Amino acid sequence: MNNTELIKKGLPKRYRREKRFRLYGMMAVMVGFIFLLILLTDIISKSLPAFSQHWIQLEVQFDPDVLGVAADAEGKALRHANYRAILKRAIRAEFPDVSKRRDKSKLAALISSSAEYELRDMLIEQPYLLGKAKTVWVRADDDLDTYYKTADKANAVRLTEKQIAWADRLQENNLIESRFNSTLFSDGDSREPEQAGIRGALVGSLYTLLVTLLLSFPLGVSTAVYLEEFAPKNRWVDLIEVNINNLAAVPSIVFGLLGLAVFINYFGLPRSAPLVGGLVLTLMTLPTIIIASRSAIKAVPPSIRQAALGIGASKTQTVFQHVLPLAMPGILTGTIIGLAQALGETAPLLMIGMVAFIVDIPQGFVDSATVLPVQIYLWADSPERAFVAKTSAAILVLLIFLVVMNGLAVFLRKKFERSW
């Protein structure tokens, strides 16, 4: 048997192996894709109810006697009036047959507690309504809202039989309307699901990430440039390198403890603040950025450095005019990966108090705030059924945030990419 025949004999086996390997690869991709699809479908379908909210139409009498204010009250005097009472009267007017005290309070429970504040704001803004009647839309309580949204109405509902009957009657009388839930995007956290929004967490995440970006990008890139281009090659630099690589593998909660001990206890920075969160996440992100930047800088062909040096550019000019621009796509990719990691981080933020229940939307870097992943964690922990949908919605928002960030990374990389 000569060589040609030998090779020929082995060929089918080789091709089979190649085919098999390609099949494995495709299967791996498919499995990954299917899981992604399942995850997305699950999150999206679960989150859908969170994007709508049911409202109840009521004929409200702004009766000064019931409100407990003077007939010509204005401004401050209206602030502490009894709006709950006029709401109760309004809903009882729809159900005149309800007479028992217990039933009456069950009936009033169908209305969200946020309604009284809305009425208050409306009256303070339009004082002429005092003593008059007006048709208003108020939010349904989360239990009622959930009842309308669930298909399996028999089991999965927290309403009493009577309440269910009233709910059906409201719907028959066209007093119920489903609207887009803008509260989800305009409000902060709340104990009441129908009033809870992710804006506080979203803004908190933005502030925190901004601090992280502003600190970790310049620090990380300068460290990488120094270590790669200027540092002498000695034992100390080796030690620093090993330590940076190790830091990348440190569990993130350790950084949280460090932040608690250093930034809050020692430097006395405020608790729960995006500033501290950003500082802690900077510590966590720095190794990622440094490692990515170093490999990007290392990948710049030495011929470019030689060309610049050969013309008489100084070391610094070579680095900043030639090496850094060419390394920039890689550096940006590393930075975005680091920031995406920071965006999804919960553990270190728990340590510095960003897990607190915060209703107000943070106005600056030292206001109390929470972040999206922590908000998801908090909502997932809440007993109200309506928070299940809210949790999924928050996850969806977090995912969109991530996709936008990655899209930005791809855009920047394309923009800075240059061939040589």
Added chain:
Amino acid sequence: MVETDINMRTELMESTQVQSVDRSDTKVADMKQQVNATIGEPFAKDPKMQARQVNVYYGNKQAIFNVSLDLGKNEVVALIGPSGCGKSTFLRCMNRMNDTIPICRVEGNITLDSEDIYADAMDPVLLRARVGMVFQKPNPFPKSIYDNVAYGARLHGLAFNKAELDEIVITSLQKAGLFDEVKDRLHEPGTGLSGGQQQRLCIARTIAVSPEVILMDEPASALDPIATAIIEELIDELRQNYTIAIVTHSMQQAARVSQRTAYFHLGKLVEIGETNQIFTNPKHELTENYITGRFG
């Protein structure tokens, strides 16, 4: 023959003598002719750069042994020799490009117009502006053709306005023989040119800072014969204004472009002389073996 030569130039040998070769490398030791000292005249009448007793070490490994060599004004010196013989290393000592390699150590004395280039007073940035370099692989910046050539002038502040910069760019491109080919696309990326054009662009970039010496490290090794011929013609023209040292692996190229040729072997300068003489009547057996293709 070696003995007589040494006797003839005892004076010079005082300074250029190399310790007698005591190598474990038996293949080289087999060659009866040991490299004791440079044969030929390493010094030029009108020197631009002078290297004296240069030793270069990479860590503990010595790469250049006691080389003394002059680059005369307006002459092209070709450095030839087998791979790893130290000719590129030597070339890179002439504008301190070796500074960028941390483990590299240079001993000896190299002067440019009698100024010691390794003295503290000599700024490597200024030196590299005066002693330009063209590399083996064309390495244009990923910028436009115009910006490539203008880079050095901008860097050193050689042009005071746009018109002057344009002038520098155009003259440099003309001198490099590239202008006619690229005049319509000066603002397109330099990396889009062909290999030969890229190398001429690099030459234009080098001469845009008006250096006094140009060092070329195998400038045509990555090019086809036609592009090579253009570069060689260019080198001959550039000789009018610049001092040129060129490292090459092509014997024909050395013969065509240079006035003097230096043959390096294992870090030693074995023989140097007029290019004609080296190629027609080499004195050292190693040189003869190399240029006749029996070795190397």
